[in-house]
Amino acid sequence: MDSEALRKYSALHPKPAGLTLQYGTAGFRTKAEQLDHIVFRMGLLAILRSKAVTATIGIMVTASHNPEEDNGVKLVDPLGEMLHPSWEEYATQLANAEEQELQKVITEICQKAAVNLHKDASVFIGRDTRPSSKKLSQSVIDGVQVLGGQYHDYGLVTTPQLHYMVCCQNTQGQYGKATLEGYYEKLSKAFRELIKQSRCSGEYQRHLKIDCANGIGALKLSEMKPYFPQEVLIHIYNDGTKEKLNHLCGADFVKVHQKPPGGLDMKPNERCCSFDGDADRIVYYYKDTAGHFHLIDGDKIATLISIFLKELLAKVKQNFKMAVVQTAYANGNSTRYLQETLKVPVHCVKTGVKHLHHKAQEFDVGVYFEANGHGTVLFSKAAETKIRQLVKEEKDDEKRDAAKMLENMIDLINQTVGDAVSDMLVIEAILALKGLTVQQWDALYNDLPNRLLKVQVADRRVIDTTDAERRALTPPGLQEKIDALVKKYKLSRAFVRPSGTEDVVRIYAEADTQENADALAHEVSLAVFHLAGGKGAPPQP
Numbered sequence: 001m002d003s004e005a006l007r008k009y010s011a012l013h014p015k016p017a018g019l020t021l022q023y024g025t026a027g028f029r030t031k032a033e034q035l036d037h038i039v040f041r042m043g044l045l046a047i048l049r050s051k052a053v054t055a056t057i058g059i060m061v062t063a064s065h066n067p068e069e070d071n072g073v074k075l076v077d078p079l080g081e082m083l084h085p086s087w088e089e090y091a092t093q094l095a096n097a098e099e100q101e102l103q104k105v106i107t108e109i110c111q112k113a114a115v116n117l118h119k120d121a122s123v124f125i126g127r128d129t130r131p132s133s134k135k136l137s138q139s140v141i142d143g144v145q146v147l148g149g150q151y152h153d154y155g156l157v158t159t160p161q162l163h164y165m166v167c168c169q170n171t172q173g174q175y176g177k178a179t180l181e182g183y184y185e186k187l188s189k190a191f192r193e194l195i196k197q198s199r200c201s202g203e204y205q206r207h208l209k210i211d212c213a214n215g216i217g218a219l220k221l222s223e224m225k226p227y228f229p230q231e232v233l234i235h236i237y238n239d240g241t242k243e244k245l246n247h248l249c250g251a252d253f254v255k256v257h258q259k260p261p262g263g264l265d266m267k268p269n270e271r272c273c274s275f276d277g278d279a280d281r282i283v284y285y286y287k288d289t290a291g292h293f294h295l296i297d298g299d300k301i302a303t304l305i306s307i308f309l310k311e312l313l314a315k316v317k318q319n320f321k322m323a324v325v326q327t328a329y330a331n332g333n334s335t336r337y338l339q340e341t342l343k344v345p346v347h348c349v350k351t352g353v354k355h356l357h358h359k360a361q362e363f364d365v366g367v368y369f370e371a372n373g374h375g376t377v378l379f380s381k382a383a384e385t386k387i388r389q390l391v392k393e394e395k396d397d398e399k400r401d402a403a404k405m406l407e408n409m410i411d412l413i414n415q416t417v418g419d420a421v422s423d424m425l426v427i428e429a430i431l432a433l434k435g436l437t438v439q440q441w442d443a444l445y446n447d448l449p450n451r452l453l454k455v456q457v458a459d460r461r462v463i464d465t466t467d468a469e470r471r472a473l474t475p476p477g478l479q480e481k482i483d484a485l486v487k488k489y490k491l492s493r494a495f496v497r498p499s500g501t502e503d504v505v506r507i508y509a510e511a512d513t514q515e516n517a518d519a520l521a522h523e524v525s526l527a528v529f530h531l532a533g534g535k536g537a538p539p540q541p
Contacts, residue, residue, distance in 0.1 A: 001117055001147065003103055009146045010102055013040035013139055023091035024500050025082070025352045027074025029063050032132035039073045039136045041094045043123070043143020044106065046075055049087060050121035050149065052113050053078055057121075058166040060159050061137045062128040062278040065213070065252035068245040071132045073140070076124075080167030080175075080416025082354050087113070121149040124169065124178075126162035128216045128278050129240055154180075158216050158279035160419030167416045180223070188227035190411035191425045195229065197405065198432040207233045208428065209272040211261040213250030214240040217279035217420060224421065232428065237264040251276040251283045251373050251420070256452075259293055260285065271438040273427075275420040281373040282420040284427065286438045294442050298369035299326070299334035301427060304441055305377060306344055306367050308430045309409070313365065315402035316390060320364035320383050327351045328470045328495050329371045332510055337445040348468040351497065353418065374418035377426075379410050405433075448491060450510035451521035455528045456535040457505055460498035463532055469497045481527040489516045494524045505532060 015037040021028050028038050042059060050057045058076030066072070075083040075091070083091065090109045097105040110117060123144050127133040137153065144151045154165060161183055168178035176186045212218035218239035225234065238249045238261060246253065249261035251274040260266050261274055266287050273284045284296035306324055313320050323345040324338050330348075338344045349355040353374060360366025364383035369375025379387075387410065390403035412429065414422040431441065457463075464474040472479045478496070486492050492511035499506055505528050509521035518541075525539040 001103070001106065005146050006103055006106075009040070009142050010037075010099055013037045013142065015097075015099060020096045021092075023083075023088045023095065025354060026064065027060075027072050027083075028091075028095065029066060029070060029072035031069060032063075032071040032130065032136070035071050035073065035132075035136055036139050038095050040139040040143040041097075041102075042073050042075060042091065043140040043145075044147055045087075045091055045094050045109075045143075046123045046140075047121045047144055047147040047149040048090075048106070048109055048113070048115050049075065049077075049083075050123060051117065051119040052115045054119060056124055056166055056169045058124045058126070058162050059137075059140050060126050060128075060162045060278075061133045061140065062159055062216075063130070064159070064278045064280065065246055065250055065276040068130055068247070071130055071136060073136070076163050076166045078166065078170040080163035081357065082417075085354070117147075121147070123149055123151045124154060124162060124165050125151055126154045126157040126159070126165075128159075128245075129156060129219065130245060156216060156219060158220050158419070158421065160280050160414050160417050160422065161220065163416040164414055164419075180220075184224045184227045187412055187414075187422060187425060188224070188229075190408040191429055192229050194405065194408045194412065194429040195231075195432050197401070198429075198435075206231050206432075207235065207271070208424075209235045209237060209264060209266070209270060210424070211238045211249050211254070211264050211272070211274040212236055212240070212279075213253075213261075213275055213277045214238045214243050214245045214247065215250070215275070215277040215279065217275035217277075220279065221421065237261075246277045250274055251281040254285060254295065255283050255297060255372055258295055260287070269437075269439060271431075273424060276373075279420040280418045282423045282427075283373040284438065284441075286442070288439070294439075296438070296442055297331075298371045298373045298375055299331050299447075300441065300444065301373065301423065302326070302367050302369035302375060303334055303337060303342075303444055304430055305426060306338060306342060307444075308434065309365055309367070309377070309406075310342060310344060312402045312406050312409075316387070316399055316406065318383075318386060318390075320386075322365040323347055323360075323363045323367070325349060325356045325359045325366060325368040327356065327370060328468055328497075329508055331371065331447045331450065332491065332493060333445045333448050341445075348470070350469050352500075357417075369418075373420075373423075376415060376418050376423070377409075377413050378415050384410055448510040448512070449514035449517040450508065451514075451517045453507040453509075453521045453525050453539070454499070454504040455507065455525050455532075455539060457503055457528070458533040458535055460503045460505060463496060463498045463505055463528075465495075465497050470495045472496055475531050478527060478531045481531065482524055485520060485523045485527070489520050492516065492520055494520055496524065496528055503535075 055078035063072035
């Protein structure tokens with residue numbers, strides 16, 4: 001390690017006094033002007049990680065659905081998955097080290113993680129469309145070069161595209177070609193093959209309006225348009241040419257406010273969807289003839305995909321284990337529908353994509369989505385090998401056709417991470433193949449009315465949870481109080497959990513009517529305020 005170069009470059013990316021940040025599920029996120037030293041140091045860390053695992057590591061500069069003034073950075077592990085939890089700690093240490101301690105902290109990480117500094121290292125870099133992203137990705141490159149690493153800068157890409165490239169590179173092209181063309185070709189070919197088998201269901205089925213949150217999704221979708229078959233007519237809105245990123249639009253806005261985005265004119269029964277700022281989340285929605293807005297969130301997306309996959313798996317007659325993985329935020333009626341009507345096992349895990357992804361890996365076919373629209377499907381190596389073998393060797397036509405559809409689904413789904421573009425194509429293919437309208441999809445089950453609230457507390461650590469965050473262990477008496485409140489309402493449940501990023505406690509409640517869900521959420525928020533050290537005035541109904 002060239003300590004002189006490290007000192008020189010580090011001085012060009014100084015750490016603001018008194019600033020400490022923590023690497024979480026979304027990496028680091030804060031105001032863009034506070035990030036320069038962080039991204040430089042993540043360039044350093046990516047090289048250390050690359051040397052430790054002898055593979056290419058990804059670095060994405062994005063703050064996803066946050067306002068345009070924010071930015072962030074996250075690392076991507078060799079198979080396109082999120083950074084290993086033990087390295088999240090190293091990321092936090094390195095980010096918060098004082099200038100003069102930087103070399104010492106790097107040496108400590110090398111010792112703890114058995115990093116051989118003489119090994120080669122390589123990093124793939126991507127960024128979103130924020131005004132601050134280009135300069136920040138240049139700072140990443142400084143970090144990479146100080147430690148003598150190789151890098152490939154992909155420039156403007158969606159977050160899932162960078163995850164995909166990293167996986168392709170580290171599987172020596174088995175997962176696909178590590179280029180944007182490779183990504184577009186693989187997905188569009190699988191999509192075309194799938195919809196070839198659909199019953200033609202009228203012109204109106206094929207129009208789709210897409211709100212791209214004024215972000216990177218619009219750019220990449222435009223690039224991909226020539227690869228789509230002619231019968232798919234996508235109309236891009238909020239393409240970033242006029243308005244600010246994520247402002248009154250995007251998947252997060254639509255989900256949280258339960259209303260359509262600005263900049264998109266909706267006619268009754270038109271199929272519409274929204275990406276988030278870095279295109280790793282998607283939600284669908286429509287307006288009915290009475291003008292009521294209907295949101296189709298991650299739970300319903302997971303349900304649609306599960307119905308389709310379960311039918312195909314039944315036809316290939318293999319003993320594949322399939323399951324759906326949800327968090328406590330999943331609507332109770334989605335869980336009921338999956339378990340009771342579809343007869344698919346459902347597992348609940350802690351909030352955060354890494355927990356869902358990890359659990360989904362335990363099955364031959366693991367479907368996971370958060371209610372916010374982030375999710376994907378994972379196929380075990382054994383299941384994938386068997387399906388591809390059936391396509392080649394199966395004599396029975398029905399079995400072989402089902403296996404072929406499954407093979408195309410495997411190629412269409414970005415298994416590294418939730419991907420709005422890939423998920424959109426999966427959904428569009430399933431709707432076409434099953435001849436379903438957006439209203440019929442929505443009518444699979446009715447969501448239970450629910451309410452999300454948050455309460456400011458002096459210290460969020462007073463709340464400790466168990467049972468995938470569905471029950472509170474501390475403070476004493478809180479869970480008993482919640483249990484008593486839940487008993488007052490029909491079809492109700494409620495849970496509380498500390499925020500991962502700020503001193504607030506998040507509250508979720510659902511019940512048979514919106515009025516009851518609101519009342520339950522309010523009563524639980526009062527219990528949290530009084531028992532968990534609420535700040536300021538008590539919550540008002």
